Amino acid sequence: MAEALTGEAILAATEEVLRRYGPAKATVVDVAKALGVSHGSVYRHFATKAALREAVTKRWLAAIHEEMTPAFGEGLTAAEVLRAWLQKLFDEKRRAHHEDEELFATFRTLVHESSDIVEYHLGHMVGQLTRIISAGVETHEFVTDDVDVTAQAVWDATNRFHHPAHAREWTGPRVQEEFDAVVSLVIAGLRYNRVPSAAGDA
Amino acid sequence: MAEALTGEAILAATEEVLRRYGPAKATVVDVAKALGVSHGSVYRHFATKAALREAVTKRWLAAIHEEMTPAFGEGLTAAEVLRAWLQKLFDEKRRAHHEDEELFATFRTLVHESSDIVEYHLGHMVGQLTRIISAGVETHEFVTDDVDVTAQAVWDATNRFHHPAHAREWTGPRVQEEFDAVVSLVIAGLRYNRVPSAAGDA
DNA sequence: CAAGTGACAGATTTCAATATCTGTCAGCAG
DNA sequence: CTGCTGACAGATATTGAAATCTGTCACTTG
Numbered sequence: 001m002a003e004a005l006t007g008e009a010i011l012a013a014t015e016e017v018l019r020r021y022g023p024a025k026a027t028v029v030d031v032a033k034a035l036g037v038s039h040g041s042v043y044r045h046f047a048t049k050a051a052l053r054e055a056v057t058k059r060w061l062a063a064i065h066e067e068m069t070p071a072f073g074e075g076l077t078a079a080e081v082l083r084a085w086l087q088k089l090f091d092e093k094r095r096a097h098h099e100d101e102e103l104f105a106t107f108r109t110l111v112h113e114s115s116d117i118v119e120y121h122l123g124h125m126v127g128q129l130t131r132i133i134s135a136g137v138e139t140h141e142f143v144t145d146d147v148d149v150t151a152q153a154v155w156d157a158t159n160r161f162h163h164p165a166h167a168r169e170w171t172g173p174r175v176q177e178e179f180d181a182v183v184s185l186v187i188a189g190l191r192y193n194r195v196p197s198a199a200g201d202a
Numbered sequence: 203m204a205e206a207l208t209g210e211a212i213l214a215a216t217e218e219v220l221r222r223y224g225p226a227k228a229t230v231v232d233v234a235k236a237l238g239v240s241h242g243s244v245y246r247h248f249a250t251k252a253a254l255r256e257a258v259t260k261r262w263l264a265a266i267h268e269e270m271t272p273a274f275g276e277g278l279t280a281a282e283v284l285r286a287w288l289q290k291l292f293d294e295k296r297r298a299h300h301e302d303e304e305l306f307a308t309f310r311t312l313v314h315e316s317s318d319i320v321e322y323h324l325g326h327m328v329g330q331l332t333r334i335i336s337a338g339v340e341t342h343e344f345v346t347d348d349v350d351v352t353a354q355a356v357w358d359a360t361n362r363f364h365h366p367a368h369a370r371e372w373t374g375p376r377v378q379e380e381f382d383a384v385v386s387l388v389i390a391g392l393r394y395n396r397v398p399s400a401a402g403d404a
Numbered sequence: 405c406a407a408g409t410g411a412c413a414g415a416t417t418t419c420a421a422t423a424t425c426t427g428t429c430a431g432c433a434g
Numbered sequence: 435c436t437g438c439t440g441a442c443a444g445a446t447a448t449t450g451a452a453a454t455c456t457g458t459c460a461c462t463t464g
Contacts, residue, residue, distance in 0.1 A: 153383035181355035189391030
């Protein structure tokens with residue numbers, strides 16, 4: 001018998017099986033087979049198939065989170081940082097959609113079931129937006145009454161360019177242009193935004 | 203034999219059948235049965251089942267288009283007209299989602315197949331946005347280089363609140379608040395979009 | 405005794421036979 | 435002639451029996 005069976009080894013094997021068969025066909029028995037153990041052993045580490053699937057997705061999202069740290073830097077305006085961040089997110093999602101097709105489909109499944117992993121992911125992403133917007137508010141580049149509400153609004157407004165339900169639309173020739181237009185509109189809005197309750201007008 | 207079989211009668215019967223069975227179960231034979239004719243007769247008026255389904259949806263969308271004429275009026279700012287229009291659209295979609303559940307599902311199916319009816323619908327909606335934004339540009343309330351691109355951007359930015367893929371999210375308690383935040387951000391953006399000189403921040 | 409096994413019950417999926425549906429068309433009735 | 439019918443071929447959907455999968459647990463093994 002080789003090394004002890006670790007959670008990490010199971011996750012790696014599951015990812016492999018998921019890539020090969022896709023979320024619809026991958027079974028716990030397949031994972032066990034890939035590891036050369038009985039499926040009962042897998043259940044010693046992960047209580048249910050859903051838990052296993054979520055753990056794999058969590059691992060996958062962690063890599064994306066790593067990538068998605070805002071690039072604050074010398075002489076960059078908050079608007080530039082925000083645009084770059086949103087662009088990177090869009091690029092990353094597009095890449096994942098057609099390169100990690102099967103894992104992406106797993107992620108889409110989780111979104112559909114609105115698991116707490118997804119909730120955590122959304123919280124993380126909106127949190128990064130909050131950081132960027134706060135930085136802009138501090139330099140008076142952006143104006144807003146409530147950074148959290150505004151960060152959520154920016155997330156929602158760019159929904160079409162990161163929500164997996166719209167992944168099929170990401171291949172069209174006009175998408176980048178449409179993305180740019182939305183981001184420009186959003187950035188313009190950040191320069192002079194008030195939440196509804198406090199909204200004055202021109 | 204009763205009256206002649208008209209396209210209109212077939213559409214009404216189809217809508218009824220669709221409401222009763224839903225898009226997954228409704229068949230052309232069901233429609234013919236409801237009309238007391240053979241299904242061959244239905245094919246005399248509509249070349250395929252898809253054409254029939256699209257015609258019903260077209261009819262349904264026409265009613266929504268009727269409803270969705272922007273309410274320009276004395277003393278209303280373009281921002282007010284825009285917000286009211288978007289709110290009405292959101293309300294109407296939500297209503298349709300839970301009252302006309304089956305027809306809404308048919309519409310969702312069409313969106314998924316990206317038929318030309320949907321394309322027409324989107325064109326119409328973005329066209330209305332163009333009208334509203336143009337009016338705002340004329341009174342210098344809004345600023346933009348390209349009204350069409352901006353109208354599309356407004357449509358995309360509010361995607362989460364009218365795209366049927368997100369219908370399930372429309373029931374949460376926070377949705378209205380999130381909708382308001384996005385609309386406020388968008389309206390703020392329209393005031394300041396792509397302006398080189400003028401009104402410095404704050 | 406910690407780590408893994410494999411047989412088991414109930415749930416879910418597969419598969420192939422069967423039934424139904426879509427779309428066509430020759431022909432019938434007014 | 436015009437509008438409708440009904441039988442038909444091929445495509446699609448339904449169904450139920452068999453196979454597989456999930457999750458459990460008493461038991462082996464080092």
